[in-house]
Amino acid sequence: MEPEQYSQLPIVALDDQAVVLPGQIHTTPTGDRADLLAITNSYANRKLKLPTAYRGSLVIGCFPLKTKGGEYNANKRFEYQPKDLYEYGTLAEIWGWEDKVGYGGVRLHGVARLKLDGIDKRRPFITGNVTCYKDQSIDPMDVTGRELLSQLQRLSLEAITYTRLTSLLRFSPFPITAAAEKTIRSKGLDEAGELADYLVALLKPTYEEQLRILSMVDVKERMKFLIDLYQKQLSDMRNTMTITAITPINQTPSSEGGSVDPLELFKLRKFYPIQNLFSDEHLTMDEMIQKMRKRRATRLPFPNGLTSGSPHGTSSGLPNNLSRGLLKGLPSGIGKGSDEGDEFEELKKKLDDAKLSPEAEKVAARELQRLKKMNPAQAEYQVCRNYLENLAEIPWTTSTDDRLDATTLVRARKQLDDDHYGLEKIKKRLLEYLAVLRLKQSANQDLDAQIEKAAEDAAAVENSLDDVDDEHQNKPEDIKVQLLKSKRMVDKSPILLLVGPPGTGKTSLAKSVATALGRNFHRISLGGVRDEAEIRGHRRTYVAAMPGLIVSGLKKVGVTNPVFLLDEIDKVGGANFHGDPSAAMLEVLDPEQNHTFVDHYVGIPMDLSKVLFIATANSLDTIPAPLLDRMETIQLSGYTTLEKRSIARRHLIPKQVISNGLSIENVDISDEVLDKIIASYTREAGVRNLEREIGSVCRSKAVEYSQAKDSSRFESYRPQVWLPDLEEILGIEKFDEEIAETSSRPGVVTGLVAYSTGGQGSILFIEVADMPGKGSVQLTGKLGDVLKESVEVALSWVKAHSYELGLTSDPSIDIMKDRSLHVHCPVGAMPKDGPSAGLAHTIALISLFSGKPVPPTLAMTGEVSLRGRVTAVGGIKEKLIGALRAGVKTVLLPSQNRKDLRDLPPEVIQGLSIMFVQHIYEALRLVWPDGSWPGQAHPAGIESRL
Ligand SMILES: Nc1ncnc2c1ncn2[C@@H]1O[C@H](COP(=O)(O)OP(=O)(O)OP(=O)(O)O)[C@@H](O)[C@H]1O
Numbered sequence: 001m002e003p004e005q006y007s008q009l010p011i012v013a014l015d016d017q018a019v020v021l022p023g024q025i026h027t028t029p030t031g032d033r034a035d036l037l038a039i040t041n042s043y044a045n046r047k048l049k050l051p052t053a054y055r056g057s058l059v060i061g062c063f064p065l066k067t068k069g070g071e072y073n074a075n076k077r078f079e080y081q082p083k084d085l086y087e088y089g090t091l092a093e094i095w096g097w098e099d100k101v102g103y104g105g106v107r108l109h110g111v112a113r114l115k116l117d118g119i120d121k122r123r124p125f126i127t128g129n130v131t132c133y134k135d136q137s138i139d140p141m142d143v144t145g146r147e148l149l150s151q152l153q154r155l156s157l158e159a160i161t162y163t164r165l166t167s168l169l170r171f172s173p174f175p176i177t178a179a180a181e182k183t184i185r186s187k188g189l190d191e192a193g194e195l196a197d198y199l200v201a202l203l204k205p206t207y208e209e210q211l212r213i214l215s216m217v218d219v220k221e222r223m224k225f226l227i228d229l230y231q232k233q234l235s236d237m238r239n240t241m242t243i244t245a246i247t248p249i250n251q252t253p254s255s256e257g258g259s260v261d262p263l264e265l266f267k268l269r270k271f272y273p274i275q276n277l278f279s280d281e282h283l284t285m286d287e288m289i290q291k292m293r294k295r296r297a298t299r300l301p302f303p304n305g306l307t308s309g310s311p312h313g314t315s316s317g318l319p320n321n322l323s324r325g326l327l328k329g330l331p332s333g334i335g336k337g338s339d340e341g342d343e344f345e346e347l348k349k350k351l352d353d354a355k356l357s358p359e360a361e362k363v364a365a366r367e368l369q370r371l372k373k374m375n376p377a378q379a380e381y382q383v384c385r386n387y388l389e390n391l392a393e394i395p396w397t398t399s400t401d402d403r404l405d406a407t408t409l410v411r412a413r414k415q416l417d418d419d420h421y422g423l424e425k426i427k428k429r430l431l432e433y434l435a436v437l438r439l440k441q442s443a444n445q446d447l448d449a450q451i452e453k454a455a456e457d458a459a460a461v462e463n464s465l466d467d468v469d470d471e472h473q474n475k476p477e478d479i480k481v482q483l484l485k486s487k488r489m490v491d492k493s494p495i496l497l498l499v500g501p502p503g504t505g506k507t508s509l510a511k512s513v514a515t516a517l518g519r520n521f522h523r524i525s526l527g528g529v530r531d532e533a534e535i536r537g538h539r540r541t542y543v544a545a546m547p548g549l550i551v552s553g554l555k556k557v558g559v560t561n562p563v564f565l566l567d568e569i570d571k572v573g574g575a576n577f578h579g580d581p582s583a584a585m586l587e588v589l590d591p592e593q594n595h596t597f598v599d600h601y602v603g604i605p606m607d608l609s610k611v612l613f614i615a616t617a618n619s620l621d622t623i624p625a626p627l628l629d630r631m632e633t634i635q636l637s638g639y640t641t642l643e644k645r646s647i648a649r650r651h652l653i654p655k656q657v658i659s660n661g662l663s664i665e666n667v668d669i670s671d672e673v674l675d676k677i678i679a680s681y682t683r684e685a686g687v688r689n690l691e692r693e694i695g696s697v698c699r700s701k702a703v704e705y706s707q708a709k710d711s712s713r714f715e716s717y718r719p720q721v722w723l724p725d726l727e728e729i730l731g732i733e734k735f736d737e738e739i740a741e742t743s744s745r746p747g748v749v750t751g752l753v754a755y756s757t758g759g760q761g762s763i764l765f766i767e768v769a770d771m772p773g774k775g776s777v778q779l780t781g782k783l784g785d786v787l788k789e790s791v792e793v794a795l796s797w798v799k800a801h802s803y804e805l806g807l808t809s810d811p812s813i814d815i816m817k818d819r820s821l822h823v824h825c826p827v828g829a830m831p832k833d834g835p836s837a838g839l840a841h842t843i844a845l846i847s848l849f850s851g852k853p854v855p856p857t858l859a860m861t862g863e864v865s866l867r868g869r870v871t872a873v874g875g876i877k878e879k880l881i882g883a884l885r886a887g888v889k890t891v892l893l894p895s896q897n898r899k900d901l902r903d904l905p906p907e908v909i910q911g912l913s914i915m916f917v918q919h920i921y922e923a924l925r926l927v928w929p930d931g932s933w934p935g936q937a938h939p940a941g942i943e944s945r946l
Helices: 034-044 143-169 174-186 189-203 207-215 219-240 262-267 274-279 285-299 320-327 338-353 358-373 379-393 408-419 424-464 476-487 506-517 532-536 549-557 581-589 625-629 641-659 671-681 688-710 723-730 785-800 838-850 876-886 895-903 906-911 920-927
Strands: 004-013 025-029 059-063 088-098 105-121 126-133 242-244 271-273 495-499 521-525 563-567 612-617 631-635 748-754 761-772 777-780 819-824 858-860 890-894 913-917 943-945
Touching: 004 034, 004 105, 025 088, 059 105, 088 126, 088 207, 143 174, 143 189, 143 219, 143 521, 174 189, 189 207, 189 219, 207 219, 338 358, 338 379, 358 379, 379 549, 408 424, 408 506, 424 476, 424 495, 424 506, 424 631, 495 506, 506 521, 506 563, 506 612, 521 549, 532 549, 532 581, 581 612, 581 625, 625 631, 641 671, 641 688, 671 688, 671 723, 688 723, 748 838, 748 876, 761 838, 761 876, 777 785, 785 838, 819 838, 838 858, 838 920, 876 890, 876 895, 876 906, 890 895, 890 920, 895 913, 913 920
Parallel strands: 004 059, 495 612, 495 631, 521 563, 563 612, 748 858, 777 819, 858 890, 890 913
Antiparallel strands: 004 126, 025 105, 059 088, 088 105, 105 126, 242 271, 748 761, 761 819, 913 943
16 A cells, blocks of 8 residues: 555644554653643644544544653743654544543554654644554565565464463463464554564563664564564573473461462472473473472472472462462363363364364374363463364365366366467477376276176175175175275376576466366475474474474465475475474475375375476486476476567566556567567566566656646547657666677677576677786676686697697797687676687687688687587576577587487577587588688588578
């Protein structure tokens, strides 16, 4: 939501050290204050001008104090000055006046954040211009936002559990923590800001920290800040917190008429570091408390005849239900009012409705029994309840019907074509996959019918044999049913892995597959997962334990057969002291194992075999081999300019135009403008930045359009975007394309590069210069080790063959004797590495020594060996696309790379003359066809493709 501006808003200063955050209620004392009384009067006289959105309720801006200021005016009324106010405040509704003598005050309810932009007038109360910020909800696709929210929830729940554990023992009000837990869990991405503000109240930060939180209009920033605060508090709690153990007290009953002071109970206390209690993960919370009691009983002497153990006491004088339970040593039954009873029934009903698997049903029944016996004030009660609620929310048997019928393939093809341009090979592979799925399912349907019939036959035979003796253990009919069942095809879906540079449509392809199948879709972001427990859940005995990503995903989609997108699987962390997350993924992804996947929290085997997993990755290098082995890789490569143009025309422009509130005829982007955006404002393999830049163009058109509309001058609006407009809208060009040079000089050769990030290719100049010297070689241009070595190989080969090449007049002359060399690769600031410039270096050296220039529109790539062989290199597609864009006409490639031509887009094959070479001599003959080069021993392999 965009911030709104309000003018002439009544503004008050809050009392000293008070901050009101949105959602909070605060009473600010009226005392002798002039402004609050004046506002009250104006309100009574209906003189206030209020923002339209808030008419009907009385809103004011309330600002905390920057300094302790304020003074009495001539009328003996206390007044604050605008300079006393902090620049951020809260828009608050006045909920009422407390009119008691001595401490009357105004009850305020915070609504939204305000920033004070200026003051209108000062008397009788301050009014000013403000900007009002409502919290933005976090986009569900925003990974950081989601992670922040879940981290904040986890930390705050952990803090609450610690508090509860101590407060349980110290009689602190349990219902408050329960309510807080409920609130924390119930907040989603759209209420993240509200949650953050709510959690401030639980933390009790300092005044300065509260002011900082107030000034944080950005929800994510606020969450980060709170996460820090919670982390600090938790580490304090973990390190220094101790538990005050209570003992069942055999207190002399208060028969003398005196009541037992609850504080008396704390006299007997023994401190245990809390970590000791949690370190043994096999203990339940109940058992921990028992353990504490035992230790206390053996070590603490009891004065005044008090002894531990005997559950004998009185409830008089203690908070009613708690005292009863505590004095009996926390047995069952306390506080089980009608509320808990309802809650229990509700939970039971939920579990009944949840269609649990047989194993889950057993566990649920057992846990319900335990819960029934438990005291709601026990920390373990909540743990057990949460567990059962989780069980009820997991889809054990519910699934959606696959839309797998005769029209499946046609429909899927249409869906994929509608959503994506090109990507033929990938679409074909996805369709094959769907076809197999459909065949398996229809084979199973036939078998199901047969099984049903065989089962009926078996039942009939059984009936007829009922009264005969029961020796027919393996009746043929039963065996038939078994046999048929074993033939049933298991729904073992292979796991697809889409690998490619960012923004090439991996996520959206997976979405299209889900839509085509009619299945629910859920994205699990694996980037940065370092902890095995994030995938498999925490054991239940951990504080604030939760199920892992997989089970949470299933809970969210509510069916057993969704499409799960495992995004960024290459970024899952390897083994560390938190376990090995990638090993946990192995079990999830193995079709042989994943029908009995066990989440640590749930602890019951679950069937993941119906889930269709599609993983995405940017590169295969960081995926552990065993994980890679379980997936079927589908490679996506970058798009050419032409492909990008078509994607933009068909998908991105319509999408952006509509999402910016315009219609197609309102924006006209020509091919020329599109090409400029692609070449000068984006350098990427995918189309994500392109989409962003098109979005900017559409937004700027939307502004123009609405201005024209508002001033009723439609005729002045121009839908076309012209080239000169681009600089104004998108800023100055971000990238300069390397363009093949027009003139040539000896020692300069055009090479080809593929950038490792972004999957983009381009040309690169190799420059070699010589000078008088003693044979040294200087290398510049941020060259990596491999590249440096390839220069050395090139130089050694040229030195060794200088006589054959006609560069020296005698075989004994060292060509480097009286000269030094300098090899440079612009752009100097960009790091370069790899062996693929070997051929270009060799040719550059020969060109320099022979004084023959190389044609500037001829580019080359290939690794060379000391024997002069030219061997294969990678990234051919990207390099050639880049070469074509840069204006190269002819390219020399290693013969071994011939296979890569199959993947090339047609416009590249048509636009470039591609020649293959196996040896440097062949390259020489192609570069300088007029020269008489030696090496006739290598005539084979000179071939060209035009
Ligand atoms: N061939 C295509 N046709 C139409 N739109 C495309 C195509 N390729 C990508 N897009 C669009 O580009 C945008 C980015 O794609 P997507 O989010 O799927 O990228 P990704 O490959 O998953 O990237 P990352 O690796 O960063 O997750 C989406 O809006 C998508 O629709």
